[in-house]
Amino acid sequence: MASSPVLPDTPPLKVKNIGEFGLIDRIARLLPCSSPEVVVGIGDDVAVLKSPTSDYLLATCDCQVESVHFLKDVITPHQLGRRIVAINVSDIAAMGGEPTWGLVSLVLPEETEVDYIESLYGGMRSAFDELGGVVVGGNVSRSPDRLMIDFFLLGRVAPDRLVLRSGARAGDLVLVTGHLGDSRAGFECMRQPQLDISREDRNFLLARHLTPRPRLKEGQLLASTGSVHAMADVSDGLAADLGHICSASGRGARIFAAEIPVSDACRRAAEAAGADAARWAMTGGEDYELVFTTSPGEAPKLQQIVEEAGGTPVHIVAEILEDPKRMEMVTAHGEIQPCPTSEGGWDHFRPVGAS
Amino acid sequence: MASSPVLPDTPPLKVKNIGEFGLIDRIARLLPCSSPEVVVGIGDDVAVLKSPTSDYLLATCDCQVESVHFLKDVITPHQLGRRIVAINVSDIAAMGGEPTWGLVSLVLPEETEVDYIESLYGGMRSAFDELGGVVVGGNVSRSPDRLMIDFFLLGRVAPDRLVLRSGARAGDLVLVTGHLGDSRAGFECMRQPQLDISREDRNFLLARHLTPRPRLKEGQLLASTGSVHAMADVSDGLAADLGHICSASGRGARIFAAEIPVSDACRRAAEAAGADAARWAMTGGEDYELVFTTSPGEAPKLQQIVEEAGGTPVHIVAEILEDPKRMEMVTAHGEIQPCPTSEGGWDHFRPVGAS
Numbered sequence: 001m002a003s004s005p006v007l008p009d010t011p012p013l014k015v016k017n018i019g020e021f022g023l024i025d026r027i028a029r030l031l032p033c034s035s036p037e038v039v040v041g042i043g044d045d046v047a048v049l050k051s052p053t054s055d056y057l058l059a060t061c062d063c064q065v066e067s068v069h070f071l072k073d074v075i076t077p078h079q080l081g082r083r084i085v086a087i088n089v090s091d092i093a094a095m096g097g098e099p100t101w102g103l104v105s106l107v108l109p110e111e112t113e114v115d116y117i118e119s120l121y122g123g124m125r126s127a128f129d130e131l132g133g134v135v136v137g138g139n140v141s142r143s144p145d146r147l148m149i150d151f152f153l154l155g156r157v158a159p160d161r162l163v164l165r166s167g168a169r170a171g172d173l174v175l176v177t178g179h180l181g182d183s184r185a186g187f188e189c190m191r192q193p194q195l196d197i198s199r200e201d202r203n204f205l206l207a208r209h210l211t212p213r214p215r216l217k218e219g220q221l222l223a224s225t226g227s228v229h230a231m232a233d234v235s236d237g238l239a240a241d242l243g244h245i246c247s248a249s250g251r252g253a254r255i256f257a258a259e260i261p262v263s264d265a266c267r268r269a270a271e272a273a274g275a276d277a278a279r280w281a282m283t284g285g286e287d288y289e290l291v292f293t294t295s296p297g298e299a300p301k302l303q304q305i306v307e308e309a310g311g312t313p314v315h316i317v318a319e320i321l322e323d324p325k326r327m328e329m330v331t332a333h334g335e336i337q338p339c340p341t342s343e344g345g346w347d348h349f350r351p352v353g354a355s
Numbered sequence: 356m357a358s359s360p361v362l363p364d365t366p367p368l369k370v371k372n373i374g375e376f377g378l379i380d381r382i383a384r385l386l387p388c389s390s391p392e393v394v395v396g397i398g399d400d401v402a403v404l405k406s407p408t409s410d411y412l413l414a415t416c417d418c419q420v421e422s423v424h425f426l427k428d429v430i431t432p433h434q435l436g437r438r439i440v441a442i443n444v445s446d447i448a449a450m451g452g453e454p455t456w457g458l459v460s461l462v463l464p465e466e467t468e469v470d471y472i473e474s475l476y477g478g479m480r481s482a483f484d485e486l487g488g489v490v491v492g493g494n495v496s497r498s499p500d501r502l503m504i505d506f507f508l509l510g511r512v513a514p515d516r517l518v519l520r521s522g523a524r525a526g527d528l529v530l531v532t533g534h535l536g537d538s539r540a541g542f543e544c545m546r547q548p549q550l551d552i553s554r555e556d557r558n559f560l561l562a563r564h565l566t567p568r569p570r571l572k573e574g575q576l577l578a579s580t581g582s583v584h585a586m587a588d589v590s591d592g593l594a595a596d597l598g599h600i601c602s603a604s605g606r607g608a609r610i611f612a613a614e615i616p617v618s619d620a621c622r623r624a625a626e627a628a629g630a631d632a633a634r635w636a637m638t639g640g641e642d643y644e645l646v647f648t649t650s651p652g653e654a655p656k657l658q659q660i661v662e663e664a665g666g667t668p669v670h671i672v673a674e675i676l677e678d679p680k681r682m683e684m685v686t687a688h689g690e691i692q693p694c695p696t697s698e699g700g701w702d703h704f705r706p707v708g709a710s
Contacts, residue, residue, distance in 0.1 A: 039517070047413070051406045055406065060494075061458050103415075137414060142420070162394070
């Protein structure tokens, strides 16, 4: 038998080889849309959409910048596409809403491989297929160097289901879905490839960091009860995001550090790294869990509803205080300390000198 | 009289000095919003908006990248803010719609001066105050180097007023508002500061390039007649944008080069630069005029309506052909040539080797 011929290496197709409109054509083919609500979709400068009649429109955006938010050798383009959709959907979930339309603003070097962009959109599509929502448009621009993906997401919510950050009341309990700190632990696994933990733990934590799953059903379920007073997603860290709820509500909070749910994998990774898992959980950010407040009488019911619906655990981690200036934490040893908001939670430009 | 004391120079406030949330607070103060339709505006992760009941929702975005789309020493931040709003509103205008909500995704180096960002938002606001629309949210991310402003604009249009690219019919005439080529001429004025033209011409052309005015009222007026079959804005160049109309409509076109309206200032600048004004007008792009098609019987009426309403001239520049493969141009000497679409119009990644 003759051996199969060795094909010469085909150089990868670059964006500069097909041009802006060639790229948009390929993207449009990757994201076919048959929704009767989309009057004009990808390929035009403007998406035209039929609006629902009585819902509120939700609008959010989040940008992922190469070498700031992601490294091309750490996250695959498919994962990156999933991640971008997830972190935007998480914001919609925290209001009790549902995602509807996405627009993607791509800023990319002309040397970018077309395969990379197609995988990126494939990731977006697979996440949207699971979560609802359709990419209906966007824009492509040239970058002299690094890739940037800006995702704009629209959503909707019935007015009586809308939950804001601003409704927390003194005496409310504060609850979180899932576990916190996993994303920070996953980041540590990337930073320290030699960290002495099991492959299973590492894979779990990396997935939590790279491709978080937004708590969409949980957010909608919680909002539907009418018992949630305020809600946010944990993107900047529990201390910071609860801080956002408190400042929007004109209230303070006391976090019970020992009650913050931390996964076994996160605990083991922190131990291996000589770090404090509770601090990762408190300030790490990017967990995309939900943090919400309710009256003490309603808390057990809400825990039960969410856990029964999809198995997501819900823990009480703090209480809302009357005084907006009090942001404090009860340590595992029972001491009361100031909440580590400013030193911990994610601020893209943490002020120099902030303690 | 004592001379006034010389104050020590205060170093400019940088973004890193006030942090992400400090910056967002300032932006929110710059853009106060009292619209009853804005349930949640700037400062939250998600904007919450009351939708009109029966209109179509329009969604578009456009990104301005430092050193690709603008140079900080050429355009002031106020001008840049106005420009970003204008080029997005232009897309909405070309559908007959009106702008409603804007989201701004800022990606900026931490060394950016806060004054710069405040002037940028001041420019956006002044443009939005004139054109309608309110900035209701956005996102701030860190860039290691250059500034990038991604603007995401929503709008609305009554379904019976919507004009698409795809409705051009064989035999239609093609009309444009205003003059073409001014933006390209303004770019040349920046590139050649020594170009021998009058200060008045230079200022006019620079303004047309840096802070174009979208033809919003004209677009709405044209759409309201019900006689416009297809419309687009001239962002990529007449040849390219008419090409988009033709490919969406499955038709061809014949452009009459001698009929393309060129301002006297543009003509003088082209002469001084030894360039062809008609070519600038045909392929320069970024004029943000409107190009639209209508039946020959309706064309004079539409010209008259627009000119009488606001003084904007409207010229017939082309006709729509049955055959989608024919994209041709009649030169000033009466010769028929292929239309210079691919060599001229703006493609962010013009394919290498395209003729």
